[in-house]
Amino acid sequence: MIPTGRCAWTHYAARDRPRDMHRASCKEIRGADLVPSSRSGDARHAQPLLQRPRRSRRARRPRAGHPARAGRGARGSAAGTRRRRGHVRRGVARRGARAGAAPAGPPPDRRCPDHRRGGGSCRRHRAEADHRAGADRACGQGRPSGPRRLRRPRPWHGSTPGRRRIRQPARGPRSHRLGRAAHRRALCGWLHHSRTHHDRPRMRSRVATAAAAAFVTLLAACTTAGEDASAQETPSPVNGAAGIGDRYFPADGNGGYDVTHYAINDTMRLRAGTLSGTTKITARATQDLASFSVDLLLTVTGVTVNGAAASYSRPNRHEVRIRPKSPIPAGKTFTVVVGHQGTPGSISWEGERSWFGNEREVVAINEPHIAPWWFAANDHPRDKATFDIAVRVRRGNQAISNGSLVSTTRTPNWTTYRWRMAQPMTTYLAFFAAGRFIVERGRTAHGTPYLIAVSQQLGDAQQRSALALMRRTSVVQGWLEDRLGTYPFPVTGGVVTSHRTGFALENQTRPVYPYLGSDADWLVAHELAHQWFGNSVTLESWKDIWLNEGLATYMETWWDNRREADQPAALQDWLEFQWETYANGSDFWQVKIGDPGTKSLFGDEVYQRGAMAVQALRHRIGETDFNAVLRTWVTRHRNGNAAIADFTALAEEISGEDLDGFFQHWLYDTQRPAHTEENGF
Structure with missing residues (x-):
């Protein structure tokens, strides 16, 4: 051939x-x-x-008898x-x-x-x-x-x-x-x-x-060419990034995958102060992964990926680098189970001690970080997931967490409480409280089931006033629904702890409060407002904290002025008073609340100036457009994430006005906004 x-x-x-x-x-x-x-x-x-070709002179005719001769x-x-x-x-x-x-x-x-x-x-x-x-x-x-x-x-x-x-x-x-x-x-x-x-x-x-x-x-x-082409078309597996890319907290979160569900099974020994258990993470790979990381501060006792034992390492105390036996293709759903144990109360990370506990009561709450103290996580607000949380405690104690109580399993010495959060939730909002509580159940004015709990470690009088405050949850939530639309979750409630936390936290469906008496309904309004602003609509990055605290503080201020005959005028008077109180050049105006930095993340400037900016926007675009902005915001981004740029774009979309200068003065300038109509005065 x-x-x-x-x-x-x-x-x-x-x-x-x-x-x-x-x-x-x-x-x-x-x-x-x-x-x-x-x-x-x-x-x-x-x-x-x-x-x-010219015939060669030296060529001769074949002789007679040659086989070729007969063919001529x-x-x-x-x-x-x-x-x-x-x-x-x-x-x-x-x-x-x-x-x-x-x-x-x-x-x-x-x-x-x-x-x-x-x-x-x-x-x-x-x-x-x-x-x-x-x-x-x-x-x-x-x-x-x-x-x-x-x-x-x-x-x-x-x-x-x-x-x-x-x-x-x-x-x-x-x-x-x-x-x-x-x-x-x-x-x-x-x-x-x-x-x-x-x-x-x-x-x-x-x-x-x-x-x-x-x-x-x-x-x-x-x-060879086919193999080369195949190699070019199929990228090599990579090591998922140890950090999701938030410049405020570079170590938070991880790259290469998106968590869809957490199944946490922990045992809390109150007297010893130790916690042990497993976290099963169901995730979808966004890259071809040779390895990936999770955030955890406890000691790792074992790791499996898709049921097979996987190797792991600790690049630092915050990261667990996991290497499965075979790479995980992009788009594939996989499960990883991390076993862990430790004493959360003794752990600190970058100056944070996100644990409140003693021999009688533990409450796991903090912001921006709490998850690595009690479960393995992709710990950043951008990666939301559903949760199943099971906490086992000694009989006679209770464990309360997010969402709905699914089951209670009792053995001679232990009781396991299983809670389910069926709507996406970010990791810093997941919590549990273990100890002895007075628990009440009921329904709000709009028919939402609630569960409230008060620590039995408080005195009798404190328990009564704390219960009175928690019962206000139904009224406050109904008032918020009239202004923001339907409550975004199937259950609600609250927990009052005996620990002096120094803050309340808007844990999804069940905020946790320190004891403050029965008159702190403004705090209930603030934390319940977070169920819309922060929990259902979660910030994209920590620099967008104004979307959480500015809007929640404004709803708190609005609740305080709810009895005023002319609420818009009363709120505008409040804005004028705040503007005059803080003179130009004071530290109050030095923080860019649209990008405050880690030191001012939860400072008064973000809360108070943030609420002032919301009231100025209300006065600038009018009542109708303002109410439309709030309702559209919580509907359009429900169960998702959003950034400040999304909010400003929505305000311009609904009002039809150019608000670039307005938001620049209120969110990003480091001086007091001029007292002009353009700035909402």
């Missing part, structure tokens, strides 16, 4: 020229002019137009015609052979004794065969690049091989042309069927060997 890399015009030249022209170089052949044929009905490559009959005879056409049309040659005619072909060199004996192995002919095989390989680069279909040419005419005329292959219509693969198949088949009868056996053997070698080389090249 002839190699598929052989170019068409080299084949024409090597096959159809006289033997003394076979020594012409491939370079000369490629340099020849290409002339299209006038034949039609098919598409072919052009071939070089070769000059008729009269030009007009039928036998002669058959012999002349036999080197292309084998069937005609066979018929000629049956008639007694010898195969047609060029006269052998009379001076070559090897050739005369039929061996075909003289030095000259071996050199010519080697040259032609080399020319075929060298000319692979000269193969025409356009799609052309090749057909076997018509029989050559002429009385002697030295006088053949070269016909040009026809250029067929465009619709008949083939693609590259079909072109190669047609070329290979054409070359196979167009071998001449005067090819010598040894030459055919060498050509077949060269063809086989070329085929193997081509197959290997195609395989």
Whole structure:
């Protein structure tokens, strides 16, 4: 077989020229002019137009009796015609052979004794065969690049091989042309069927060997090219980033995956202050992962990925780097189970001690960080997930957490409480409180089930006033729903702890409060407002904290002025008073509340100036548009994340005003906004 890399015009030249022209170089052949044929009905490559070779003076006629002599009959005879056409049309040659005619072909060199004996192995002919095989390989680069279909040419005419005329292959219509693969198949088949009868056996053997070698080389090249292409199309697995990219807290969160669900099973031993258990994380890979990280400050006791043991390391106390046995493809859902144990109360990270506990009561709350103290997490607000939280405590104690109580399982010594948060929640809002509590259940004015709990570690009078405050949850939440729309979660409530936390926290569905008496309903309004601003609609990055605290503080202020006959006017008076209280140049105006930095993340500037900016916006765009902004905001981004830029764009969309200057003055300037109508005065 002839190699598929052989170019068409080299084949024409090597096959159809006289033997003394076979020594012409491939370079000369490629340099020849290409002339299209006038034949039609098919598409072919052009071939070089070769000059008729001058008959060698030293060439001799074959002697009488030579086998080729019988094939040189009269030009007009039928036998002669058959012999002349036999080197292309084998069937005609066979018929000629049956008639007694010898195969047609060029006269052998009379001076070559090897050739005369039929061996075909003289030095000259071996050199010519080697040259032609080399020319075929060298000319692979000269193969025409356009799609052309090749057909076997018509029989050559002429009385002697030295006088053949070269016909040009026809250029067929465009619709008949083939693609590259079909072109190669047609070329290979054409070359196979167009071998001449005067090819010598040894030459055919060498050509077949060269063809086989070329085929193997081509197959290997195609395989290598396919592997290279596959390697380029399939990126190599990467190590997920140790950090989600928040410049306020670079170590928080992790890259390469998105958590969809947490299943936490912890055992809390109150007297010992120890916690142990497992966290099962269900996540979807966003990259081809060779490894990934989770945030955890407890000691790791074991890790599995998709049920198989996985190796892990601790680059620092905050990170657990996990390497599964096999990479995780992008888009694939996987599970990782992390076993952990430790004493959360003794752990600090970058100055934070996010744990409140003693031998009688524990409450796991803090912001911005609490999750790594009691479960493995992708600890950043941007990655929200659903939760199943199971906490096992000694009998006689209770464990309260987010969402709805699913089951309570009792054994002789232990009780396990299982809670479920079916709506997405960010990690800093997940909590549990363990100890002894007074628990009440009921429904709000709008029919939402609530669960409130007060620590039994408080005195009797404190318990009564704390219960009175928690019962205000129903009224406050109903008032908020009238202004913001439907409460975003299926249950609500609150917990009053005996620990002096110094703050309340808006844990999803169940805020936690320190004891403040029965008159702190403004605090209940603030924390319940967070269920819309912060919990349902969660900030994109920590620099967007104004969306949480500014809006919640404003709803708290609005609640304080709810009894005023003209609430908008009363709130505008409050804005004027605050503006006059803090003189220009005071520290109060030095913080950019739209990007406050970590030191001022929970400072008074973010809360008070944030609420002032909201009231100024209300006065600037009017009551109707302002109410539409609040309702649209909590509806459009429900159960998701959003940034300050999203809020400002929404305000401009609804009001139809250009508010760039307004928000620049209130959120990003470090001086008191001018007392102008443009700034909401």
